[in-house]
Amino acid sequence: xxxxxxxxxxxxxGEDAANAVQRIFSEExxxxxxxxxxxxxxRAADLRELGIRLFHIIRxxxxxxxxxxxxxxxxxxxxxxxxxxxxxxxxxxxxxVGEGTRLSHAAILAxxxxxxxxxxxxxxxxxxx
Numbered sequence: 181x182x183x184x185x186x187x188x189x190x191x192x193x194g195e196d197a198a199n200a201v202q203r204i205f206s207e208e209x210x211x212x213x214x215x216x217x218x219x220x221x222x223r224a225a226d227l228r229e230l231g232i233r234l235f236h237i238i239r240x241x242x243x244x245x246x247x248x249x250x251x252x253x254x255x256x257x258x259x260x261x262x263x264x265x266x267x268x269x270x271x272x273x274x275x276x277v278g279e280g281t282r283l284s285h286a287a288i289l290a291x292x293x294x295x296x297x298x299x300x301x302x303x304x305x306x307x308x309x
Contacts, residue, residue, distance in 0.1 A: 182208075198238040205231025222284045229260035229286075259286040259297060267295050276300055 182204055189200040209227035212220055254263065255276045263275070264286055274296040280287060290297045 198235045201238065202231045202235040205234070218281065219283060222281050225258050225280060225284055225286065226261065228258070229262060232260070233262055259284065259290065261286045261289055264289045264293060264295060267293070274298070 182201075185204045186197070186200045189195050189203060190197060193200075195203065205227050209224040209231070212227060213224035215221050251271050251273045253274045253276060254272055256263075257278045258280050259275055259277045263272070266272075267290075272295070275290070276298045278300060280299060282288075287297060
């Protein structure tokens with residue numbers, strides 16, 4: 181289904197593959213987020229993440245991550261599974277996010293990995309920065 185939709189965007193709108201993939205995954209994520217079911221809505225972040233990851237893979241397949249001695253806390257709108265999976269390699273010690281639930285795959289994985297995640301509602305984020 182996704183492949184057909186991506187091909188259609190490429191052929192009909194003339195978008196490149198990376199942008200077409202990200203667009204389709206983002207549209208589907210928006211549809212899930214509006215489902216009214218908390219469990220289904222929490223899967224929207226998984227689709228957005230997959231779209232972003234595929235975008236970057238298509239754009240720069242040879243991208244590598246460098247590690248350093250510094251430790252990091254990541255501030256982001258939402259938490260993605262790949263960030264949790266790569267947190268140790270990237271010296272990330274925790275995350276501060278603006279949205280998401282304890283039921284998201286990323287949050288569950290972070291808890292099991294012992295990586296702290298703090299959710300701060302949008303209007304309080306300015307106080308952190």
